[in-house]
Amino acid sequence: MGKDYYKILGIPSGANEDEIKKAYRKMALKYHPDKNKEPNAEEKFKEIAEAYDVLSDPKKRSLYDQYGEEGLKTGGGTAGGSSGSFHYTFHGDPHATFASFFGGSNPFDIFFASSRSTRPFSGFDPDDMDVDEDEDPFGAFGRFGFNGLSRGPRRAPEPLYPRRKVQDPPVVHELRVSLEEIYHGSTKRMKITRRRLNPDGRTVRTEDKILHIVIKRDATPDNIPADIVFVLKDKPHAHFRRDGTNVLYSALISLKEALCGCTVNIPTIDGRVIPLPCNDVIKPGTVKRLRGEGLPFPKVPTQRGDLIVEFKVRFPDRLTPQTRQILKQHLPCS
Template identity: 30%
Template sequence: MKKDYYEILGVSRDASSDEIKKKYRKLALKYHPDKNKSPEAEEKFKEISEAYAVLSDDEKRKLYDTYGHEGIDSRFSREDIFSGVNFGDIFSEGFGDFFDFIFGGGGVGRKGRRPRRGSDLRFDLKITLEEAFKGGEKLVSFSKLETCEVCGGTGAEKGLKKQCPKCRGSGNISFTRQTLFGVVSQYATCPSCKGSGEIITNPCKSCNGSGRVQVRRKLKVKIPAGIEDMARLRIEGEGEPGEAGAHHGDLYVVVHIKPHEFFRREGNDILCDIYITFSQAALGDEIEVPALDRKAKLKIHPSTQTHTVFKLKGEGMPYLNSSRRGNLYVRVIVKTPEKITHEMRAIFEKMAEQEKKVSEGLFEKIAKGVKGHSRIF
């Protein structure tokens, strides 16, 4: 299991870019294999360099903070993680070819930049609580870039390209610089061909030389029963195409469950309010309450107070990939009648007289008790 990038560099999760850069420089000077000959130094240097490459890039850092290592590994190859990171900005003295230590002999620069996998896409899907309860399939429609069929993704008319004259097809340009350890050769992506080693002289008219066209895609997404709000469903290979035949990215469907007019959800439990009458609260009753898939029986005990909560076991949301279900919690609210008939008034007046007698008797008992145990302070 990979270690946390923030822990590797020894910085907090809200550390600024400058703090991350300073910490990395300190650790890199300590563990760089040109200076530290211990067996574990090279591996440690690779570890801190990967952490810095991610946390120093705003886009990569945001992905890591949101999705962890999965967000980085699913989108970037090992070489792509270091793409665009200016290590020379950190070490004005310079080290040897940085990528020699990260990727092994020769360095990635000499081989040219590897084609990058396609970008991941996000689709926000709204479903009802009932759909989340039952699960099933939902049809989603979204726009995405796809490889141009006319040029096969090359971006060139008839699929033809020419060798880049600046880098002579290598995809990189080399230069030397004086460093703390002497003169070293370093490599950078060719600015003319952007590392592909080829240039387009006659752009494809269908895609205007980009190698990609905008298309509308429809597909069915399987919703598991019991899915939670903001859950992410990964559809592999349904993202945008990669460069030069590299893998497609993935589609992430983010599920949003609409508010329900009657139920509230807490984890796998469902909560609701039910109104009952004075007589039901006083005498008790058996009533039907709506659950998500049927009508459930609820026994109201005599002398039930308003806001009493009853539990109906196993009437809540299903657990993912399980036959278990949460509970339904019903809160009863005793409703005061808005209109009172003559018969009802007579009954309530009689009840009021009885309640008054009970209250007076209780008061007299309390008063006698106080009088019998009085004391002077």
């Protein structure tokens, strides 16, 4: 059974956008690994990020409501699904989701930075961060002194430490490539739409970039520009399947060819055809390996994996009595 994203965030299926944001904010603060030291906190934190990633996006949420998690990740559940070629894969970094939600910074850094072994002031308990979803989890420090006495009207707190630059969360894009492009190498053109800071330092504009050159990235005084991360995904191929640097090919031969021998023409990724003699009896599932006809090794491009040929045997649907009798006479019993 697939994941129940609504249950993970603790909201009903009819929750609106604000309710989804409030639920993510509350749950993410509760299970953030910097605060929650339970063994399952990291996995729970990741589930919460994935649930928010789906439910905060109208298209993903619509597909999830119709087909569930499995249908969302396989493109609508069936070949006739209305989702077309859309396939969802969570980018896998819940901390990027968290940082993006809180404006590119980690609200726990001031209390839980690994470079400091002591808390910045005594009496602070991480469990004090468990607050109602409608309450500002950090606002209390502006209303009360750390000795518990009221300071009067709320005012913006002065920073305890000099502001440090933080890097924006990575921008993740999925890039589909064919096996031929992996084999030969290629240059891809990608149009990326980014928000960039205007000269006034306050407003932003959207700008398109075609990525086959170095992108100029803007930075504010307190942030480092985000990296752009391309996640390579294999396109489905008509003839081959990929297994690391090896390429798998299924060869279909007749029963006569399997028993009497044959030569099978095996296509390669670069368009050649290799004759493969088969003189022994070929059983269904027999595998033969063509060395060095696969994909390049990532760290040693001059070396390649193998082209692995798996044989499938096509059996006849029926036999005549005469053929059956001949086979009985000539084929071994075991």
